[in-house]
Amino acid sequence: MDQLNIAYRVAFPDPGRHIYHIVLTIQNLPVGRHRLRLPVWTPGSYQVADFSGNLFGLEGEFERRPLLVTQTTKNRWDFETSVQGTVTIRYQVYAYQEGVRQSHLDQTHAYWNGAHLFLLVDDYQDVGLGVDIDVPPGWQVATGLSRLPDAPYRYQAANYDVLIDSPVEIGRHPSYHFDVDGKTHTIALWGEGNEDPDRLVKDVQRIVQTAREMFGELPYEHYTFIFHLSDHGTGGLEHLNSTTCGMERFSFRPQKSYRRVLSLIAHEFFHLWNVKRIHPEMLGPFDYDREVHTHLLWAMEGITDYYAGILLLRSGLYTLKDYLDRLKERIQAYEKRPGRFVQSLSQSSFETWTKFYRPGPDSPNRQISYYLKGELVGLLLDLEIRRRSQGQKSLDDVLRLLYQRYGRESIGFPEAVYQETVEEVCQSSFEEFFARYIESVDDLPLDQALASAGIEIRRQWKALADDDAQESASDTPIPWLGVDLKWTEHAYIDVTTSYSDGPAVDWLSPQDRIVALNGYALESPDDLTKRLQANHRPGDVVSLHLFRRGKLQQVTMELGQAPYDQISVIPAQNPSPDAKALLSSWLGVSPTA
Numbered sequence: 001m002d003q004l005n006i007a008y009r010v011a012f013p014d015p016g017r018h019i020y021h022i023v024l025t026i027q028n029l030p031v032g033r034h035r036l037r038l039p040v041w042t043p044g045s046y047q048v049a050d051f052s053g054n055l056f057g058l059e060g061e062f063e064r065r066p067l068l069v070t071q072t073t074k075n076r077w078d079f080e081t082s083v084q085g086t087v088t089i090r091y092q093v094y095a096y097q098e099g100v101r102q103s104h105l106d107q108t109h110a111y112w113n114g115a116h117l118f119l120l121v122d123d124y125q126d127v128g129l130g131v132d133i134d135v136p137p138g139w140q141v142a143t144g145l146s147r148l149p150d151a152p153y154r155y156q157a158a159n160y161d162v163l164i165d166s167p168v169e170i171g172r173h174p175s176y177h178f179d180v181d182g183k184t185h186t187i188a189l190w191g192e193g194n195e196d197p198d199r200l201v202k203d204v205q206r207i208v209q210t211a212r213e214m215f216g217e218l219p220y221e222h223y224t225f226i227f228h229l230s231d232h233g234t235g236g237l238e239h240l241n242s243t244t245c246g247m248e249r250f251s252f253r254p255q256k257s258y259r260r261v262l263s264l265i266a267h268e269f270f271h272l273w274n275v276k277r278i279h280p281e282m283l284g285p286f287d288y289d290r291e292v293h294t295h296l297l298w299a300m301e302g303i304t305d306y307y308a309g310i311l312l313l314r315s316g317l318y319t320l321k322d323y324l325d326r327l328k329e330r331i332q333a334y335e336k337r338p339g340r341f342v343q344s345l346s347q348s349s350f351e352t353w354t355k356f357y358r359p360g361p362d363s364p365n366r367q368i369s370y371y372l373k374g375e376l377v378g379l380l381l382d383l384e385i386r387r388r389s390q391g392q393k394s395l396d397d398v399l400r401l402l403y404q405r406y407g408r409e410s411i412g413f414p415e416a417v418y419q420e421t422v423e424e425v426c427q428s429s430f431e432e433f434f435a436r437y438i439e440s441v442d443d444l445p446l447d448q449a450l451a452s453a454g455i456e457i458r459r460q461w462k463a464l465a466d467d468d469a470q471e472s473a474s475d476t477p478i479p480w481l482g483v484d485l486k487w488t489e490h491a492y493i494d495v496t497t498s499y500s501d502g503p504a505v506d507w508l509s510p511q512d513r514i515v516a517l518n519g520y521a522l523e524s525p526d527d528l529t530k531r532l533q534a535n536h537r538p539g540d541v542v543s544l545h546l547f548r549r550g551k552l553q554q555v556t557m558e559l560g561q562a563p564y565d566q567i568s569v570i571p572a573q574n575p576s577p578d579a580k581a582l583l584s585s586w587l588g589v590s591p592t593a
């Protein structure tokens with residue numbers, strides 16, 4: 001019997017129309033009923049997006065004769081064959097959504113995520129697949145897929161998961177290359193801004209080398225960085241041997257903003273180990289038809305974020321101050337969210353499809369991000385392993401062990417393995433740690449943990465600045481309404497979030513439009529904050545005029561005390577020898593660095 005062969009051809013003759021033309025050819029398909037499916041989500045982006053909404057014009061052919069193909073659900077198409085033979089399916093996909101997890105086609109480039117374009121032939125998720133691309137003259141291709149020499153733009157994927165995992169960028173983009181371990185790394189840049197390609201290439205290479213030192217090897221033949229520079233950042237998406245990062249085009253300067261760019265790149269690159277290879281059972285092979293749930297996204301995303309900071313420090317792209325400033329931002333954001341006492345990390349991971357990926361105005365009150373808290377728990381876990389093992393072991397060892405046992409072969413592990421591996425590395429129980437900080441909502445012992453490494457957290461408020469004066473920190477509490485506000489395009493002040501631990505929770509709700517404080521008109525949210533801070537103290541009673549559903553109302557309320565908004569994370573004055581030793585084992589620096 002001749003071997004089954006599945007191949008796709010992608011063409012886009014009129015890119016200005018934003019339409020991909022796909023031909024799926026299945027040679028030697030056995031007799032019987034068959035099913036084609038398009039994913040409803042794409043790995044790394046935990047939202048049901050129903051990509052079939054953009055697919056149209058599907059028609060089938062069997063041995064050069066029309067074949068009846070019937071759509072049976074939102075993302076399935078069925079057909080039947082009476083003899084073994086070749087089936088051809090032609091269809092089109094509209095693609096004009098910008099973003100790393102989207103597909104976008106215009107006169108400047110073609111970019112796709114496979115989950116939008118490639119129909120899966122049911123029962124054949126594991127077979128090798130070919131892709132031919134009709135590339136316009138003068139355009140080039142950047143992708144993690146391996147290229148075959150026998151045709152101009154012919155690629156292959158070991159299976160459907162790899163095909164879906166390999167986004168493709170085609171255009172006139174400049175591309176840059178560097179080698180690590182004799183393996184080629186390519187950077188493709190679509191769009192332009194204030195980037196400095198020479199510096200970017202050097203810095204990305206340092207990130208690659210530092211991560212490689214941690215794991216001891218690079219588990220791929222080649223790696224592709226696709227960078228999209230646009231008017232807004234669209235985040236990053238991780239893949240087995242590539243990533244797409246969407247950066248705001250002018251974010252490469254100043255340095256503070258560039259550090260965020262590097263952090264995104266380090267995060268996505270680290271994912272090639274953590275989540276793409278080291279992952280729980282639910283995260284590969286994938287069920288593309290429905291949501292998949294795991295309690296471990298905090299370990300996949302939060303710990304990846306933790307290592308983004310650590311890799312930048314180890315590679316010299318962060319100073320100690322840069323790293324501690326990053327921690328400061330994380331701690332401040334974490335402590336502002338009342339949801340940290342409502343949703344555990346484990347729940348936050350599990351519920352991502354309905355909560356994190358569908359945020360609303362009340363999310364801060366009921367949810368905690370597994371990125372944000374996950375990074376802080378990664379920090380605590382690392383410090384605790386280092387403390388208990390007297391600096392002999394670290395979170396690095398946990399990840400290396402998970403990689404050796406499971407990741408290298410891409411085997412998903414049962415969820416309990418995570419805690420067990422920490423305990424095995426450290427040779428002691430982490431039952432209480434996981435129960436309190438991951439399964440439940442106990443507040444994190446950040447002060448205590450950082451103090452053990454000679455780092456101090458100082459919590460203060462921003463003092464009201466005089467004109468032209470620098471903002472300074474103060475120990476005097478500042479008054480607070482307990483709401484986040486936004487300034488709408490018509491210069492109205494609208495409530496976005498009313499904090500459940502704030503004084504206005506019973507009075508102010510999302511979309512309330514605040515127009516006056518104590519009877520006097522307000523110009524902007526800033527005006528409101530400044531007037532409160534200059535003229536009031538926590539405990540004062542104020543009146544507000546507001547519109548709710550277009551009706552003017554007045555509320556009188558007592559001001560609360562604002563959460564700390566001026567947190568510093570700094571080396572302690574006189575750290576103990578133990579603390580100095582822990583700091584140097586953890587961040588590789590002495591407190592005076």
Ligand SMILES: [Zn+2]
Pocket residue numbers: 238267268271300301304
């Ligand atoms: Zn991530």
